[in-house]
Amino acid sequence: MxxxxxxxxxxxxxxxxxxxxxxxxxxxxxxxxxxxxxxxxxxxxxxxxxxGFPLEAILGWVVFCGLRIGVGPGVFVPRQRTEFLVREAARLSRPGAVVLDLGSGTGALGVALGSMVDGIELHSTDIDTPAVACTRRNTEPLGGRVYQGDLFAPLPPELRGRIDIMLANVPYVPTDAIDLLPPEARDHEPLVTLDGGLDGLEVLRRVAAEATDWLAPGGSLLIEIGDKQRAAATDAVTAGGLTARVVDSEEFYATVVIAQKSPRPVVEAREIA
Ligand SMILES: C[S@@+](CC[C@H](N)C(=O)[O-])C[C@H]1O[C@@H](n2cnc3c(N)ncnc32)[C@H](O)[C@@H]1O
Structure with missing residues (x-):
């Protein structure tokens, strides 16, 4: 025995x-x-x-912005550095803001923003089935709506032009750098959660190209990037028709592009005869 x-x-x-x-x-x-x-x-x-399994996946939760957020197996574990993006988003949000969390993973960013700003209308999307299930568990009890698919594709059309705050911590690790990640990420988080393509910005470029259509006038898009990606990320966002600035936090060791849609419809300048 x-x-x-x-x-x-x-x-x-x-x-x-x-x-x-x-x-x-x-x-x-x-x-x-x-x-x-x-x-x-x-x-x-x-x-x-x-x-080598990530501690948070074993425990089934992570503390993010002071909240205990459920983490399902095979779902990206929210990083502490991303709290900076959420705090910047809270500064730009008004009560009742329409919020989209793109590539939501556990849904932590939307849940955390909802704890900081009253009455947000939260929508979340992810392409990966375990992430969608996890976001549902974490956000639906709070009234969030969750869609599965490629970036904006699964969103209801009536959201077009209504989003005040778009949170986008989408994959931004260059393919070549995946092997350099700690084993917890490299071996236990799905590639779709990490791999941003050749220069890490392939998903970001697709987000930037479509964001303008979905943002409300004056709406903001916040995207986490690596420190060395600031110039290329800013170019991608401005090419999509948004203004952009980059903010950094020493405390969180994080860099975020904040892009904004013009508050008024753009009127084309007419040539004066
Ligand atoms: C770096 S993880 C971040 C997750 C979450 N935003 C966070 O910060 O904890 C990126 C997430 O984007 C999702 N994703 C990757 N490509 C996507 C796509 N084309 N459309 C929607 N979601 C995508 C992944 O499944 C993953 O959950």
């Missing part, structure tokens, strides 16, 4: 996680031990973590 494993102490678990390469081993040990569960289930979770 085998004896069921007994709970390790925090110190023993920290050493085990550290030996497996977990940088924040002490914090992770505390989180794993805080989950009420049997010793056998705890051991299974530890074994997954030691094998």
């Amino acid at each position: 085998t004896t069921p494993p007994s709970s390790p102490s925090a110190a023993a678990l920290t050493s085990r996680l550290r030996a497996a390469g977990c940088v924040f081993a002490e914090d992770e040990a505390r989180l794993l031990l805080s989950v009420p569960q049997s010793d056998a289930d705890l051991e299974a979770m530890i074994a997954q973590r030691v094998a």
